[in-house]
Amino acid sequence: MSNLDANTWFTEISDRDGSAFSLRINKKLESKQSPFQLVEMYETTDFGNLMIIDGCTMVSTRENFFYHEMMSHPALFSHPAPKNVVIIGGGDCGTLREVLKHPDIKTVHQIDIDEVVTEMSLKYFPELCESNDDPRASVMFDDGIKFMAEAAPESIDVIIVDGTDPVGPGEGLFNHAFYTSCLKALRTGGILIQQSESPLMHQQLLRETRAAMLDVGFADLQTLPFPQPIYPSGLWSATMARKGENFTAFRAQDVESATFNTEYYNVGIHQGALATPNFLKRALAK
Amino acid sequence: MSNLDANTWFTEISDRDGSAFSLRINKKLESKQSPFQLVEMYETTDFGNLMIIDGCTMVSTRENFFYHEMMSHPALFSHPAPKNVVIIGGGDCGTLREVLKHPDIKTVHQIDIDEVVTEMSLKYFPELCESNDDPRASVMFDDGIKFMAEAAPESIDVIIVDGTDPVGPGEGLFNHAFYTSCLKALRTGGILIQQSESPLMHQQLLRETRAAMLDVGFADLQTLPFPQPIYPSGLWSATMARKGENFTAFRAQDVESATFNTEYYNVGIHQGALATPNFLKRALAK
Numbered sequence: 017m018s019n020l021d022a023n024t025w026f027t028e029i030s031d032r033d034g035s036a037f038s039l040r041i042n043k044k045l046e047s048k049q050s051p052f053q054l055v056e057m058y059e060t061t062d063f064g065n066l067m068i069i070d071g072c073t074m075v076s077t078r079e080n081f082f083y084h085e086m087m088s089h090p091a092l093f094s095h096p097a098p099k100n101v102v103i104i105g106g107g108d109c110g111t112l113r114e115v116l117k118h119p120d121i122k123t124v125h126q127i128d129i130d131e132v133v134t135e136m137s138l139k140y141f142p143e144l145c146e147s148n149d150d151p152r153a154s155v156m157f158d159d160g161i162k163f164m165a166e167a168a169p170e171s172i173d174v175i176i177v178d179g180t181d182p183v184g185p186g187e188g189l190f191n192h193a194f195y196t197s198c199l200k201a202l203r204t205g206g207i208l209i210q211q212s213e214s215p216l217m218h219q220q221l222l223r224e225t226r227a228a229m230l231d232v233g234f235a236d237l238q239t240l241p242f243p244q245p246i247y248p249s250g251l252w253s254a255t256m257a258r259k260g261e262n263f264t265a266f267r268a269q270d271v272e273s274a275t276f277n278t279e280y281y282n283v284g285i286h287q288g289a290l291a292t293p294n295f296l297k298r299a300l301a302k
Numbered sequence: 303m304s305n306l307d308a309n310t311w312f313t314e315i316s317d318r319d320g321s322a323f324s325l326r327i328n329k330k331l332e333s334k335q336s337p338f339q340l341v342e343m344y345e346t347t348d349f350g351n352l353m354i355i356d357g358c359t360m361v362s363t364r365e366n367f368f369y370h371e372m373m374s375h376p377a378l379f380s381h382p383a384p385k386n387v388v389i390i391g392g393g394d395c396g397t398l399r400e401v402l403k404h405p406d407i408k409t410v411h412q413i414d415i416d417e418v419v420t421e422m423s424l425k426y427f428p429e430l431c432e433s434n435d436d437p438r439a440s441v442m443f444d445d446g447i448k449f450m451a452e453a454a455p456e457s458i459d460v461i462i463v464d465g466t467d468p469v470g471p472g473e474g475l476f477n478h479a480f481y482t483s484c485l486k487a488l489r490t491g492g493i494l495i496q497q498s499e500s501p502l503m504h505q506q507l508l509r510e511t512r513a514a515m516l517d518v519g520f521a522d523l524q525t526l527p528f529p530q531p532i533y534p535s536g537l538w539s540a541t542m543a544r545k546g547e548n549f550t551a552f553r554a555q556d557v558e559s560a561t562f563n564t565e566y567y568n569v570g571i572h573q574g575a576l577a578t579p580n581f582l583k584r585a586l587a588k
Contacts, residue, residue, distance in 0.1 A: 019308060019313070020306060020313060020315070020322055022305060025322065027305070027306060027322075027324075029306070029324075033348055034325060034326040034346060034347040034348030034349065035323070035324060035325055035326070035348065035349070036306055036311065036313075036322075036323070036324035036325075036326075037321070037322070037323060037324075038313075038315075038321060038322035038323075038324070039320060039321055039322075040320040040321070040322075060320060061320040062319055062320030062321065063320065063321070078502075079502065079535075081581070216364075216365065216529075216531060241529075243502075243527075243529065243535075243536060243537040244536070245502060245535040245536050245537060249365075249529075249531040249536065250529060250530070250531050250535065250536015250537060251529040251531060251536060277580075278580055279579070279580055279581040280579045280580060280581060281579075281580070282577065282579070282580055283577075284573075284574070284576070284577025284578070285574075285577050285579055287570075287573065287574065287577065288570070288571075288573065288574020288575065288577045289574065290570070291568065291569075291570025291571050291573065291574045292570070293565070293566045293567075293568070293571055294563075294564055294565055294566060294567070294568055295367070295565040295566060
């Protein structure tokens with residue numbers, strides 16, 4: 017039984033999972049209580065910089081690419097020709113950077129409720145913010161739920177819900193009212209994608225999320241598992257919901273010919289993420 | 303910063319990775335120092351029973367299926383008609399169980415150096431040991447390196463190296479001498495598969511393992527990433543090496559028509575595991 021010295025380790029206990037994950041730290045960089053949450057930054061020994069929100073690991077330099085790439089490229093390459101994208105949450109700006117790698121995207125509106133997250137990311141994850149000044153991007157700090165409720169109908173191709181767990185500020189992003197707003201704002205064929213927690217540990221939430229998306233009228237769903245080293249179980253998921261049409265084959269040819277760099281995502285990874293493990297098939301059928 | 307009470311949490315610190323993983327425990331079940339290593343058993347709150355060897359998490363009830371299925375089915379379905387299998391290590395017997403699900407397998411010799419591991423597994427993971435009495439299985443406790451050095455040439459179709467990390471008893475399983483023995487003992491077209499650590503955290507070891515396999519004369523390699531919730535980074539890998547022939551398409555039709563149950567593995571999962579993430583392609587090309 018090893019002991020973790022609280023001066024040299026950051027530990028997140030996931031009470032609901034009976035597990036905990038720790039990273040060794042060189043030092044605490046900064047801590048700021050926003051009107052919404054406590055945002056803390058650490059320098060780790062092996063994972064680069066680390067952002068903690070209300071005690072939960074959010075982003076590290078070393079492995080954030082899994083999450084940001086899987087929250088953006090599968091949805092964008094599943095849509096035949098996305099032009100207008102909205103990101104709800106996403107304050108670290110890593111998803112925004114990935115979306116803006118697609119040259120045919122015309123506008124990206126990002127709405128995160130907490131400016132402190134972006135302020136910290138600009139300082140400690142400058143590489144994630146390198147596209148914030150792209151003329152196609154609008155980085156706003158406001159209530160994403162309200163933004164979606166007021167969005168013009170049939171005005172958006174892809175909505176990316178890059179929020180925290182369904183507690184605190186992220187709670188309202190996992191319910192019928194929010195999904196109804198998203199459905200209305202999407203054009204036909206448009207895609208909503210949301211982080212949907214661990215397919216191993218949080219199956220009840222995943223089932224409820226998927227059921228709510230279908231309840232409000234989305235036509236088809238895909239849940240994609242992917243590695244997430246600093247989140248509970250190391251395995252996470254994103255769920256995509258399509259308006260008015262079933263999912264068809266993604267634009268594999270366009271992935272192959274894309275000129276931008278990714279660390280995780282490629283054609284085979286996208287295809288692989290569409291393969292549902294047997295345990296998850298059974299869990300989703302319950 | 304959360305504190306983990308050492309009475310209610312088991313923590314493994316991975317010093318080389320700057321990370322730690324903890325599971326909440328109800329109680330310690332048993333602890334036994336074998337001639338080779340310290341084997342400890344815990345009952346956890348959320349992961350079932352947990353086996354610890356020399357302080358490292360090895361097996362839990364809840365998630366061992368990822369590892370055991372990926373150490374067996376991809377190799378067996380990549381071989382056109384495997385009959386004779388050897389497992390080096392594998393004392394918890396979970397891999398043995400998976401191999402014996404294949405009805406055309408004629409013999410499986412399992413050689414683990416430490417009988418205490420199997421003794422503990424029989425007691426605390428009886429489901430993993432349910433096929434130990436299969437007449438096709440020989441469960442032996444001996445030196446696997448010696449066993450392979452003395453194996454009859456051209457007598458084995460698939461060798462599964464289900465050992466610990468390359469320190470302690472597992473060290474001799476990651477070198478040229480051992481791979482040379484394996485190559486000699488395999489029939490042409492035969493496959494060696496070995497757990498090859500985290501593709502995110504242990505790239506140097508993975509490169510060395512692959513280089514050594516090619517050095518001794520294996521013809522072709524495949525490295526398959528898969529989730530491993532209780533090991534560092536949550537992402538692990540198995541590397542397959544083929545004697546005398548390149549890998550061709552695996553027997554997907556036979557996977558589809560297989561009548562046995564798996565929790566993770568299926569055709570899509572196997573295909574997905576063959577997709578190498580971009581970061582790993584670059585790391586392996588170094």
